[in-house]
Amino acid sequence: MRRNYRNRVWASVTSRDNALLADLQRVLGDRVRADSAERALLRRDASVFEGGDAGPTCLCETTEEVQQVVRIALAHGRAVVPRGAGTGLAGGAIPLGAPVVISLSRMNRIVDVDTESRIAWVEPGVVNLDLTKHLTPLGYHFAPDPSSQQVCTIGGNVGNNSGGPHCLAYGVTNAHILAIEVVLADGEIVTLGGLDAEPSGYDLRGVFVGGEGMLGITTKVAVRITPNPPAVRTLLLSFDTPRDAAATVSAVIAAGIVPAAMEVMDQRITIAVENYVNVGYPRDAGAVLLAEVDGLPDGVEIDAQRISDIGRAHGATDVRQAQSDEERMLLWKGRKTAFGAVAQIAPNYYLHDTVVPRSKLADTLEEVYRIADEHDLAVVNVFHAGDGNLHPLLLFNGQEPGIYDRVHAAGAKIVEASLAAGGVLSGEHGIGVEKQPYMRQMFSDDDLDHQERLRHAFDPACRSNPGKVIPVGHSCADIQSLRATPEGVWG
Secondary structure (H helix, E strand, C coil): CHHHHHHHHHHHHHHHHHHHHHHHHHHHHHHHCCCCHHHHHHCCCCCCCECCCCCCCCEEHHHHHHHHEEEEEEECCCCCCEEECCCCCCCCCCCCCCCCEEEECCCCEEEEECCCCCCEEEECEEHHHHHHHHHHHHCCCCCCCCCCCCCCHHHHHHHCCCCCHHHHHHHHHHEEEEEEEECCCCCCCEEEECCCCCCCCCCHHHCCCCCCCCCCCCEEEEECEECCCEEEEEEEEECCCCCHHHHHHHHHHHHHCCCCCEEEHHHHHHHHHHHHCCCCCCCCCCCCEEEEECCCHHHHHHHHCCCCHHHHCCCCEEEEEEEHHHHHHHHHHHHHHHHHHHHHHCCCECCEEEEEEEEHHHHHHHHHHHHHHCCCEEEEEEEEHHHHHHEEEECCCCCEEEEEHHHHHHHHHHHHHHHHHHCEECCCCCCCCCCCHHHHHCCCCHHHHHHHHHHHCCCCCCCCCCCCCCCCCCEEEEEEECCCCCCCCCC
């Protein structure tokens, strides 16, 4: 019955939108998709959330095409949603209110690389890891490295201000973006930021990064490229408990060492990873800490030894150092495929993303385990320990009746525990629709009002990715933009 109602709704929408489709097809031809299969695929991203119906999907290949599609959508009173690889974990790219979906996956060119200035201009559909592979022979790489870097795109990284294991020392995406070409909600093309060391005026580039598609659509990005370090050392430390591993992380930072990365995995996920990639992770350790230092050879050797000593002082039962680049890459392969390894334990998972102070890591982890037990759920923990970015995975079988209610209830408790510990809602996945209900717990009405004013400065009618981040109901324009789907915002 629900599906029949959805079909009746869409029949009325498509009937009303023949003119919209005709205008879009004049620009893009057969690169406009409006069939039911395409719309069904776009209702979801990599999260556990589901949107309403997508409107026509436009496979754009140039900035000018994005501009024309935005102007056509505006003329027909429709919202637009930019879409990349669909790997987001907060529902940021799911369609709400039958918007026009602007796919940027075909805008995947590395336009120019200037090693002298250490800048590369790329299109938003360039896959994160592909950029680093392109730069590696030149002696450079793109420092932000989300665990999904094999599939996530630079445009999505910009939209969510993504991080990754090596952002402890190098910083998240915002630190590596110099300028962004953007199509605004009215179709105007602007460049935010610049290549000067100190661009004049407001830092609109910094505002746009992390804007989750609500401030406009990225069509080209000037990224900062980072020289490959002359020396790297990777250590794997084993502990009896996650608390010992977390304490080691705090002690390393307190000692004045800032590693390139410090990642912790608890025992259950470590076993799953070892079963998956077979690289020598210890199955009997209560937790492992993967630590990496890079820089000049002498300094790297000193820091590696200091981390080893600090680890042993905090209960490390074993310290292993990768003896070759191949071994180092295998250790990182294990960490970066951890989410895929979870399939050995359960068919579904809900990956959370909050940040807490390093001093509260151990206590918050124990609270996460308690919350999972309270809701009769299994949980594994793998996280960016150096900056307190937690990634608990709640494991479940999506076919079990009522399971999603328990999963979301446990997720809400994890958010509350993180905020109570002095943390924040997200470290790198964004707010999207996932964390939207908790925005009022972290921000006052005055805070939200100022965020909405900033958004209105870019998009007065809230037609760029409406219904995300800012709590629904806070903006009258948001509600207006979502009225195209009678069934409601959540599909």
